[in-house]
Amino acid sequence: MTRSSQDYSLFFRHKEGRRIILVVYVDDIIITGDDSSGVVELKRFLQSQFQITDLGRLRYFLGIEVSRSPQGILLSQRKYVLDMLSECGLLGCKPVESPMLATTKLLPKDGNPLKDPERYRRLVGKLMTLAYFYMVVGLMLRLDPLDRFYSLSSCANPLTFPPFAALRVLRYLKATPGLGILYSDQGHCRVGAFTEEGYGKISGFSDADWAGCPISRRSTTGYCVFVGGNLVSWKSKKQHTLSRSSAESEYRAMADVSCEMTWIKRLLRELGVVTDNLTRLYCDSQSAIHIAKNQVFHERTKHIEVDCHLVRDHVVGTKSNPPSIQPIHIRTENQLADILTKPLRKSQIDFICNKLGMINIYAPT
Structure with missing residues (x-):
């Protein structure tokens, strides 16, 4: 097994076009892959080295319940x-x-x-x-x-x-005790129910609530990242510094999700899952997108110069690295990351949860 350079708790093996993936958390282990004989061999080896118990198919892990159906795999708590x-x-x-x-x-x-x-x-x-x-x-x-x-x-x-x-x-x-996230093979690269055809398998949404904290006036970053239409990563956190404009707070959020998408892309490339295609980043701030695409605007935003250069290198590209992220403007009502930055009403909560792939299998039909 080879330890991943992107996540030290992840190990993998590629052999004859098949792969085995092993995830370790303290004394809990998950093994998956399309190499059935290799998985059996790996379990036999682990049992010869350690006192372990094979619990069979994954049903419960670190408080997360795993349910399977023809539609996919549902994770809930x-x-x-x-x-x-x-x-x-x-x-x-x-x-x-x-x-x-x-x-x-x-x-x-x-x-x-x-x-x-x-x-x-x-x-x-x-x-x-x-x-x-x-x-x-x-x-x-x-x-x-x-x-x-x-x-x-x-x-x-x-x-x-x-x-x-x-x-x-x-x-x-x-x-909503049974609300969880459904992971399924959607057979396309689109995000949620949007009709735009994507160029790559990874897409992300970023948003920021400018000066939302009434005490410190710091903004809140929110983003979510999809792979093949399935939600795999999200974050909601107060920014470390004050933002002097809404464009600056939105741009900081874009920088955070750009780093996250780059990390996921490197991890999946290491596992042999995706190729070097453009990833789509949806943002509801036209100003932040213009700053990312046009270097002229950077003279007015020197106080966020580091984030500007980070996002620009992914959007515009450099001599050694081609562009890897395509920022796309999206209407505020379709901004899925809104759910991570501000309190919303029930109708908007239900809409966004549906687009995020969250369902309740215990709800009455």
Whole structure:
């Protein structure tokens, strides 16, 4: 097996046109590939070297449930959500349609000190763990208020107002415990239901909520990356520095997703999955796209010079490397990364979740 240079927990082997992929997390291992005899041989070798148990086909891994059907593979965290609701005594609570009201602004001085801050810290820790996979938690909490949740939980006297927001998230999870991401062979390179034909198999969406934090006025970056129409990577995080314009915040988001798409492309190339085709980056900021394509605009944005050069090298190309990313403007209502930067209403939540490939197999028909 060869260790991947892009991810040190990933090992692979190519032999006679077939491949084996092995992923390690502490003492848990996933093995997959199209070389059946090689997989059996690898399991036999591991059993001769270590005391391991073969659990058969993947069903549960690190709190993630794996369900299979003719349509594809669904990943969800239904059991984790139900256990969390049970621990909080909210299995019988009334569900709500969205995890956060669009008009809500969380401030650190709102509310009174909690009598039992430890319980709140445990709840926020579970939500943080859930947010790593369960995108719908991170999305409407924006991980901007969630960052404040976490910082407040580390204080000596967390306040009463943020726990009400956290409880609203739990009430939303009560309505959607089985919501997960479906991975299927869609047979095309398009993203979601868009009619534009893509040039490559990798596509991404980037967005930023300019000066969205009412305390620090830092913007929130949100992006999601698709491979073959399936969502494989996403992020929602407050930017490290202030942005003096919305174009600057959007451009920082473009730089982040460009790095992520480049990393995914290198990883897949190492596994022999994709070729050197253009990747599509959808952004709803015309200014940011013009900056990426036209070097003249860079004189006005020297304060983001590093990000400008990074994105430009991928969009325009250099003497040694051809262009690898094609930025495309998209209407705001079709911007899928919006769900990672701001609280939305139920209709927009349902629309974006559908385009992201999220379904609930436990929902009544």
